[in-house]
Amino acid sequence: MAKVTAGGIRFHVQRLPAHRSSASADHLADSPTVVFVHGLGFDNMSSFYFTLANPAARAGANVILYDLRGHGDTERPTTDYSVDALVRDLTALLDALGVTEPVHLVGNSFGGTIALAMAITHPARVASLLLIEALTEAGIVAEDWEETMARAFAQGVQLRKSLANWGTIYGRKLRRIQAAFEALTNDTTLVADLQALPGFRSADLRSVTCPVVTIYGGDSEIIHHAHRLRELLPNCDLTIVPNCGHFLILEAPSAVRELLLRWLSLNAQPYVVLADHALVR
Amino acid sequence: MMPDDEQILAEVNLMLVEIIGEDYVLGLHIGMDTYFDADLELESIEFVRLAAALTEHYGEQVNFVAFLADRQIDEIINLTVGDVVRHVAGCMAISTAGAVHG
Numbered sequence: 001m002a003k004v005t006a007g008g009i010r011f012h013v014q015r016l017p018a019h020r021s022s023a024s025a026d027h028l029a030d031s032p033t034v035v036f037v038h039g040l041g042f043d044n045m046s047s048f049y050f051t052l053a054n055p056a057a058r059a060g061a062n063v064i065l066y067d068l069r070g071h072g073d074t075e076r077p078t079t080d081y082s083v084d085a086l087v088r089d090l091t092a093l094l095d096a097l098g099v100t101e102p103v104h105l106v107g108n109s110f111g112g113t114i115a116l117a118m119a120i121t122h123p124a125r126v127a128s129l130l131l132i133e134a135l136t137e138a139g140i141v142a143e144d145w146e147e148t149m150a151r152a153f154a155q156g157v158q159l160r161k162s163l164a165n166w167g168t169i170y171g172r173k174l175r176r177i178q179a180a181f182e183a184l185t186n187d188t189t190l191v192a193d194l195q196a197l198p199g200f201r202s203a204d205l206r207s208v209t210c211p212v213v214t215i216y217g218g219d220s221e222i223i224h225h226a227h228r229l230r231e232l233l234p235n236c237d238l239t240i241v242p243n244c245g246h247f248l249i250l251e252a253p254s255a256v257r258e259l260l261l262r263w264l265s266l267n268a269q270p271y272v273v274l275a276d277h278a279l280v281r
Numbered sequence: 282m283m284p285d286d287e288q289i290l291a292e293v294n295l296m297l298v299e300i301i302g303e304d305y306v307l308g309l310h311i312g313m314d315t316y317f318d319a320d321l322e323l324e325s326i327e328f329v330r331l332a333a334a335l336t337e338h339y340g341e342q343v344n345f346v347a348f349l350a351d352r353q354i355d356e357i358i359n360l361t362v363g364d365v366v367r368h369v370a371g372c373m374a375i376s377t378a379g380a381v382h383g
Binding site (some may be wrong): 173 | 305322327332333347349
């Protein structure tokens with residue numbers, strides 16, 4: 001279970017059905033579908049699973065989470081890590097799951113790149129986007145792949161520690177995380193594929209017709225991507241969280257959750273935002 | 282018949298052995314006081330697997346994701362196996378009561 005084969009790849013998928021409540025029971029058939037797309041390298045579905053997924057289900061959405069190829073518990077093929085290939089994976093996965101209606105996509109970091117590419121190439125399959133610290137081109141990440149990822153990993157550990165004494169990240173856990181990362185880096189074409197990415201053309205971004213809600217950290221190294229999106233996307237709502245960097249889900253969880261619920265209530269009716277989860281601050 | 286804590290602990294133990302791998306668990310005693318983070322070093326993706334395994338085994342009434350979503354990150358990492366066992370037992374008790382009275 002939890003494994004779905006699509007396009008020849010075995011994906012790790014988790015689904016959370018929309019919560020039933022007296023107010024929304026009548027609309028159950030209309031529950032919109034929200035798909036979460038995680039970032040590169042050390043990331044996987046768990047960064048959403050324990051943070052944003054349940055609030056979305058509680059707000060009345062059918063939630064789908066999956067691990068990108070080469071990440072988490074999904075198979076690690078040696079080739080095809082271009083954005084086009086990752087978009088193909090997403091459409092194949094939706095087909096395999098029988099999801100035919102337009103979906104609402106949440107993308108974090110490079111997951112935001114994939115979500116944007118999906119909206120550009122398959123506009124009929126995307127109802128709206130929530131982009132968290134989305135990259136509009138991945139060149140800078142690919143240039144210094146190992147250094148950028150090492151820094152990201154250290155920051156992630158540091159953040160978890162400073163937020164909550166994340167505990168011991170050594171021994172078994174560290175060995176496994178390192179081994180998976182090294183296999184992704186050395187045994188696949190991921191880095192080369194990222195280096196070859198052209199980045200979005202301005203005309204592509206101008207063609208996105210669905211509503212886009214996006215959030216960046218004020219101190220993020222990629223804040224210029226936020227300004228590019230706001231300038232070019234026809235329908236873009238930008239939130240900047242001051243004193244935060246790239247790891248918004250860890251750094252400002254309630255701001256991101258608040259935005260998720262607002263995005264759902266604006267773009268994915270019928271929705272009922274339950275009072276008990278109206279907002280945890 | 283409702284399973285007691287001891288039975289649930291045994292079942293959760295089997296899930297953890299499957300998730301973490303026998304090699305690591307070998308020689309490790311998993312009891313109610315075992316910490317997921319400090320003792321088992323459970324990775325977050327393994328936590329996802331545990332949540333899914335619990336729902337698969339006990340049914341929809343055991344919603345571990347909702348249980349975690351109500352908690353702060355520092356509470357999550359300080360969870361023990363016993364916390365999960367008691368959560369499962371609590372969910373089963375509610376659902377049994379619902380079946381009798383509802």
